[in-house]
Amino acid sequence: MKEVAGKPAALTDKPFHYCPGCTHGIIHRLTAEVIDELGIREETIGIAPVGCSVLAYEYFDCDMHEASHGRAPAVATGVKRVHPDKVVFTYQGDGDLASIGTAEIVHAANRGENITTIFVNNAIYGMTGGQMAPTTLIDQKTKTSPAGRSRELTGSPLKISEMLSVLDGVTYLERVSVHDTKHIIKAKKAIKKAFEIQLAGKGFAMVEVLSTCPTNWGMTPIEAMKWLEENMIPIYKPGVLKDIEDGE
Amino acid sequence: MGEKVLMKGNEAIAEAAVKAGCRYFFGYPITPQNEIPAYLSWRLPEVGGVFLQAESEVAASNMVYGAAGAGARVLTSSSSPGISLKAEGISYIAGAELPAVIVNMMRGGPGLGGIQPAQSDYFQATKGMAHGDFHLLVLAPSSVQEAVDLTIDAFALADKYRNPVMLLADGMIGQMMEPVEFTREIDPETLPDKPWATNGAKGREKNIINSLALDPAELEKHNLKLKAKYDQMKEEEVRFASKGLDDAETVIVAYGTAARIAASAIELARQVGYKVGLIRPITLFPFPEEIINQTADKVANFLTIEMSTGQMIEDVRLAVNGKKPVHFYGRTGGMIPSPEEIFEQIKIIGGAKE
Ligand SMILES: Cc1ncc(C[n+]2csc(CCOP(=O)(O)OP(=O)(O)O)c2C)c(N)n1
Ligand code: SF4
Numbered sequence: 158m159k160e161v162a163g164k165p166a167a168l169t170d171k172p173f174h175y176c177p178g179c180t181h182g183i184i185h186r187l188t189a190e191v192i193d194e195l196g197i198r199e200e201t202i203g204i205a206p207v208g209c210s211v212l213a214y215e216y217f218d219c220d221m222h223e224a225s226h227g228r229a230p231a232v233a234t235g236v237k238r239v240h241p242d243k244v245v246f247t248y249q250g251d252g253d254l255a256s257i258g259t260a261e262i263v264h265a266a267n268r269g270e271n272i273t274t275i276f277v278n279n280a281i282y283g284m285t286g287g288q289m290a291p292t293t294l295i296d297q298k299t300k301t302s303p304a305g306r307s308r309e310l311t312g313s314p315l316k317i318s319e320m321l322s323v324l325d326g327v328t329y330l331e332r333v334s335v336h337d338t339k340h341i342i343k344a345k346k347a348i349k350k351a352f353e354i355q356l357a358g359k360g361f362a363m364v365e366v367l368s369t370c371p372t373n374w375g376m377t378p379i380e381a382m383k384w385l386e387e388n389m390i391p392i393y394k395p396g397v398l399k400d401i402e403d404g405e
Numbered sequence: 406m407g408e409k410v411l412m413k414g415n416e417a418i419a420e421a422a423v424k425a426g427c428r429y430f431f432g433y434p435i436t437p438q439n440e441i442p443a444y445l446s447w448r449l450p451e452v453g454g455v456f457l458q459a460e461s462e463v464a465a466s467n468m469v470y471g472a473a474g475a476g477a478r479v480l481t482s483s484s485s486p487g488i489s490l491k492a493e494g495i496s497y498i499a500g501a502e503l504p505a506v507i508v509n510m511m512r513g514g515p516g517l518g519g520i521q522p523a524q525s526d527y528f529q530a531t532k533g534m535a536h537g538d539f540h541l542l543v544l545a546p547s548s549v550q551e552a553v554d555l556t557i558d559a560f561a562l563a564d565k566y567r568n569p570v571m572l573l574a575d576g577m578i579g580q581m582m583e584p585v586e587f588t589r590e591i592d593p594e595t596l597p598d599k600p601w602a603t604n605g606a607k608g609r610e611k612n613i614i615n616s617l618a619l620d621p622a623e624l625e626k627h628n629l630k631l632k633a634k635y636d637q638m639k640e641e642e643v644r645f646a647s648k649g650l651d652d653a654e655t656v657i658v659a660y661g662t663a664a665r666i667a668a669s670a671i672e673l674a675r676q677v678g679y680k681v682g683l684i685r686p687i688t689l690f691p692f693p694e695e696i697i698n699q700t701a702d703k704v705a706n707f708l709t710i711e712m713s714t715g716q717m718i719e720d721v722r723l724a725v726n727g728k729k730p731v732h733f734y735g736r737t738g739g740m741i742p743s744p745e746e747i748f749e750q751i752k753i754i755g756g757a758k759e
Contacts, residue, residue, distance in 0.1 A: 199607040202475070214613050220603035222474050223615040225497050228467035231459065235471025235479075236603065238455045239429060243605050261467070264460035 165189035167198045169218045178378020180335045180368040181210050184277055187341070188248065189217060191349045195356065201244040202236050204229040206258075208250035209283040209370075227258020230265035233272045244355055246273040251292040252282045255317040262321065266361045269326030273351045274363040276318070279370040280389060287373030291315035294388055299373070314392055318365045322398040328360035330399040334367040334390065336382045343395075359401070367393055409586050414549045415440035415579040418508060418572065419448065421556035422480045426591035427506070428454030429479040431468035433461055433487060436520045437576035438510035441482040462487040466494020466507075473503035474614035476602030478560055478593060482508035484576070485526050486517060495569055496535035499631070500616030504563035506556070507541070508572045510579040513739035521739025522576035522662060527716035530573045531690045538628045540635050542570045542642065543689040545660040549583035555687070557589055562642065564596075566634050573689060575712065577662040577741070635691070644687035645696055649675070653682030655754055656700055658721045659710040660686045663742065667710045670747035678758040679751050689717070697724035704729065706754060710747055711735040 164170070167189035173182045192198050198219050205213035207226035214221035224232040229247035237245040254262050254276050265272065281299055282288040288301040292314050296305035322330045329351060333344035344366055351362035367389050371381035397403070412420070419441045422430070430445045442458065449456040459465035465481050472479040483491055488509045498505050511526045513519040530543045542562055546552035552574060559570040603612050618624035649671065650656065659667040664685040671681045684700065686693050701707070706729050709718040715733050722731050734750040736742045 200605040202603045202605065204471075211617060214615060218606075218611055220606050220612050221614070222471060222603060223501075223613070223617050224470075225467060225493055228464065228470075228494070231464040231467035232471035232474075234457070234464075235429075235431065235468035235473075236475040237471075238457060238468075239472050239475040239477045240604055260460050261464050264464065 165193045167192035167218050168216055171215050173216065174212060175209065176372040178369065178371045178381055179209070181277060183335045183341060184275065184344075184366050184368060185213065185216055187345045187348050188246070188275055191345065191352055192219065194349065195352055197244050197352070197356070201246065202240065204233045204236070204245070204247040206247070206249040206253040207284070208253050210248055210250060210277065211284065213248050227253050227256070228261050229253065230258065230261040230270070230272070230274065234265055234268070234270050237270060237272055241271070244273070244352065246275060246352070248275045249277065250283065251276070251278040251280065252290045255315050256291045259317070262317070263324070266321050266363070267324045267326045269328070269360040271355055271358055271360055273355050275348065276363055276365045277368045278365055278393065279368040280314070281370050281373050283370045283373055287370070294392060316393070318363070318398050321363065326361050327363070327399050328401045329354050329362040331397045332365040332367070332393060332395050334385065334395050336367070336369070336385045340395070365393070367395070407586060407588060409584040411582055412549065412585050413440055413580065413582050414552055414574070415510065416444045417549050417553050417585050418482075418556050419444035420587065421553040422506070422560070423448055423452060424587050424590045425478065425557040425560040426593035426596060427478040427480045427560060428452065428593055429472045429477045430454075430456050430481065431459050431465040431472070431479070432481050432483065433459050433465050435484045435487045437512060437522070437579050438482050438484050438508065440579070441508060462490035463493055466491035467497070469505050470494050470498050470501070470503065473498060473505045474501065474603055476599045476604055478504075478596070480506045480508070482510070484510045484512045485514050485523070488526060488529065492535035495541070496537050496539065497616050498569045499539035499541070500537060501614050502567040502631075503569070503614065504560070504567050505569045506559045506563055506572065507569060508574070511573065511575045513737070519739040520576065522712065522741060523737065523739055524575055524661060524663060524712035525716065525737060526573070527689065527711070527713060530571050531692070531720070539631055540690050542566065542568060542638055542691075543573050544570065545573050545687060545689050546578060547661050547664045547685060549578065549581065550585045552578055553585050553587065557591075566638065568634060573661070575662050639691040642688055643691050643693050643695070645693040646685045646687060647683060647696065649680070649682035650684070650700055650703075652680050654680045654705045655708055655751060656682045656684055656704050657708045657710055657747075658684045658686070658697065658717070660689060660717065663710045663712050666742055666744055667747055669744035670751065673744055673748045674751045679755045681751055686717075692720045692724070694720075694724040697721060698726060701725045701728040707731045708750060708754060709733050710742060712741060713737050
């Protein structure tokens with residue numbers, strides 16, 4: 158397998174445009190490493206979202222589609238139904254998957270589409286400048302919740318992975334984080350498993366990855382990692398939410 | 406093949422898609438087009454294809470975007486309110502230059518409107534489908550046989566231009582039964598390769614299906630490339646039918662169901678000496694401007710008939726370019742004009758005879 162300066166073959170040479178300390182880059186890399194390790198780069202079709210990772214189609218060195226905001230699971234469905242023998246994955250943010258695209262993810266999961274979804278939850282809308290997302294924590298300050306998110310006004314953080322885990326169509330669903338090395342290693346294992354499930358034709362698999370947005374959280378990269386650990390982990394608890402193979 | 410069968414418009418369109426080599430359908434139920442998905446739900450699996458009922462029209466049009474990008478001949482169908490929801494996917498399909506066929510069996514609107522036949526989505530189909538600088542190629546059948554033929558042509562045109570093509574009909578065409586003949590059958594295996602499609606980058610550079618261009622200079626270049634396709638359509642794809650233009654004083658311009666009824670009205674009028682002709686646009690985009698403009702030099706006036714409060718009339722007026730008066734008669738909301746009503750209009754315009 159070709160490896161240029163430690164870069165996975167499934168990533169192009171294009172430099173990431175992500176802000177310093179943004180963990181989108183780590184999650185891209187983990188996904189690409191898994192694609193390399195499974196030897197599926199030439200059989201994989203990825204679906205990029207609308208969000209900060211919209212340019213993922215330039216970074217992954219495999220066939221790619223750019224979907225409209227939230228519809229990646231529908232686009233992936235169209236692709237996978239045409240090419241059931243190929244590997245299809247979506248890469249989506251929390252505004253994309255848990256707000257505008259809730260219907261598409263729920264129904265793709267419920268149909269048991271044999272695809273893999275990498276769901277990047279940074280509790281905010283990064284690309285548009287830091288507005289509140291359904292995943293924003295209570296009291297978290299954003300551009301559109303300047304006094305902090307109020308439960309009375311906007312409800313509670315949406316735990317979409319817990320919701321999806323009750324669907325029969327979901328084979329495997331795990332929540333992981335990338336705020337330290339120990340968690341990064343776990344995250345990669347989960348992503349690999351989510352692809353292996355698709356390769357075995359076993360149905361819908363999703364990994365929720367807790368991620369940082371230092372820019373819109375108004376923090377340094379190090380503060381952001383700490384904030385994730387102290388504030389997001391208690392609400393979005395890492396762990397396996399569904400694993401049919403474990404008899405769950 | 407080659408033998409006449411009696412079929413309902415919607416089912417005939419569905420079968421025509423199969424005959425065109427289409428093997429993928431994504432849609433969502435809505436009256437008056439439900440026979441299309443119902444038919445394809447058993448017919449596509451029979452030929453090794455996929456029928457999938459989506460969770461919404463938004464999802465359906467984005468599934469079409471995925472399947473078209475993956476290289477398939479793909480169809481979706483809906484009726485007015487559903488087409489509004491499909492607009493998102495259609496804009497992306499046009500932007501990413503993908504071939505796909507969309508059927509709109511129009512019903513009365515706006516809003517939830519009604520379920521009876523209408524032609525009030527002309528603006529939407531030909532001008533304002535969704536955001537951005539793009540056009541659909543729009544085909545308007547006025548019989549079940551023509552719906553079959555245009556459906557098969559639609560897939561070829563979509564491939565030729567890598568552009569979405571809409572079959573714009575109304576509930577009447579979808580619901581009526583007429584004898585049809587299928588004279589063509591395309592094996593999807595024999596269709597030319599689509600080297601741009603996503604099917605795994607095996608031994609080649611990766612392919613990207615995309616409509617994003619953050620650099621305005623790049624997006625302008627892309628939009629001008631799209632415009633060049635629309636200009637080519639105007640050169641090569643204009644279709645219309647005409648009748649009685651040789652001696653006509655008044656020419657009716659009407660499409661689809663309205664054109665059928667207008668043809669009956671013309672017969673009534675000619676029996677008592679009114680010299681009336683018909684121009685029936687078959688492509689609504691590109692619009693048959695030239696024949697209308699040339700006809701304006703020879704006739705006294707035009708009468709546009711639509712099942713709306715007047716949408717296509719704007720294109721007729723542009724084509725006539727002020728040379729002659731353009732009158733209008735329409736019914737809306739699912740009401741259908743009768744030949745007698747149209748005949749009355751002909752009398753008003755043409756003055757008393759004998
Ligand atoms: C239909 C539509 N609505 C709104 C937008 C604007 N928009 C672009 S990205 C985005 C939010 C993305 O947030 P998220 O999915 O959390 O991803 P992140 O940028 O945080 O990675 C929005 C609202 C759009 N592009 N399309
Ligand atoms: S705005 Fe936030 S999510 Fe987007 S690249 Fe910057 S840090 Fe990452």
